[in-house]
Amino acid sequence: MDKEPANQSRLRVFMSKSNFWNDVYRSKRINNVSWYADRLNTSLEIIKTNCSKKESSIIDIGAGRSNLVDDLHDIGYKNLTLLDISEEALKQTLERLGKLRVSKETIIGDISKITIEENLYDLWHDRAVFHFLTEKSQRKVYIQNLKRSLKKNGIAIIATFGPDGPDKCSGLNTIKYDKTKLMAELGEDFQILGSKIEYHQTPFDTSQQFLYCWFKIK
Ligand SMILES: C[S@@+](CC[C@H](N)C(=O)[O-])C[C@H]1O[C@@H](n2cnc3c(N)ncnc32)[C@H](O)[C@@H]1O
Numbered sequence: 001m002d003k004e005p006a007n008q009s010r011l012r013v014f015m016s017k018s019n020f021w022n023d024v025y026r027s028k029r030i031n032n033v034s035w036y037a038d039r040l041n042t043s044l045e046i047i048k049t050n051c052s053k054k055e056s057s058i059i060d061i062g063a064g065r066s067n068l069v070d071d072l073h074d075i076g077y078k079n080l081t082l083l084d085i086s087e088e089a090l091k092q093t094l095e096r097l098g099k100l101r102v103s104k105e106t107i108i109g110d111i112s113k114i115t116i117e118e119n120l121y122d123l124w125h126d127r128a129v130f131h132f133l134t135e136k137s138q139r140k141v142y143i144q145n146l147k148r149s150l151k152k153n154g155i156a157i158i159a160t161f162g163p164d165g166p167d168k169c170s171g172l173n174t175i176k177y178d179k180t181k182l183m184a185e186l187g188e189d190f191q192i193l194g195s196k197i198e199y200h201q202t203p204f205d206t207s208q209q210f211l212y213c214w215f216k217i218k
Pocket of ligand 1: 021035036037061062063064065066067083084085086089109110111112126127128129132169
């Protein structure tokens with residue numbers, strides 16, 4: 001068997017973030033990544049409770065290959081946008097969705113670098129992206145995008161690793177949040193509506209603590 005080059009991990013560090021994630025999605029099957037869940041029940045419940053109109057426009061940040069889009073479509077939401085840094089993840093998701101054409105739009109881009117359009121979304125959903133933004137400058141751009149793209153009274157759902165969550169995911173460093181710390185990051189333009197600690201059972205029989213917080217933009 002070929003030996004992995006000694007400098008493999010070093011090479012990865014120098015890969016661009018999009019190449020890194022494309023590589024993850026090319027090399028790992030859908031249920032062979034720690035964040036895989038059959039159904040994002042907590043996300044779905046928060047969306048149904050806080051954004052009940054089926055014509056609402058929803059963006060899933062770092063959608064990856066998540067089934068959330070399928071489940072939202074099944075319960076009647078049709079105005080869905082998927083954003084991810086990984087073109088490969090979105091390609092696989094669109095292939096899975098096939099003729100369903102549930103996604104109105106897909107955006108390939110780094111949410112901590114790009115500028116997304118103003119006043120477009122009733123709801124912003126992010127499960128497991130914000131905690132990868134370890135630089136203040138990245139979080140600043142993310143929050144600018146969030147503020148710019150949400151409509152008045154729009155809802156933001158952000159799920160990060162909780163205080164007892166892992167320090168790393170896919171070999172990348174993460175920042176762990178409690179409710180107070182996440183509220184402080186978002187700032188005074190956001191009113192917290194609720195929060196929940198959840199233990200995600202990974203496909204590898206381990207548990208990861210997540211913090212869900214949901215906010216309304218003032
Ligand atoms: C841990 S996965 C979670 C995927 C999905 N939200 C879920 O719950 O199944 C993180 C996702 O965020 C994407 N991602 C990471 N950093 C990103 C960034 N800066 N901008 C946009 N997407 C990013 C990755 O490609 C990956 O699909």
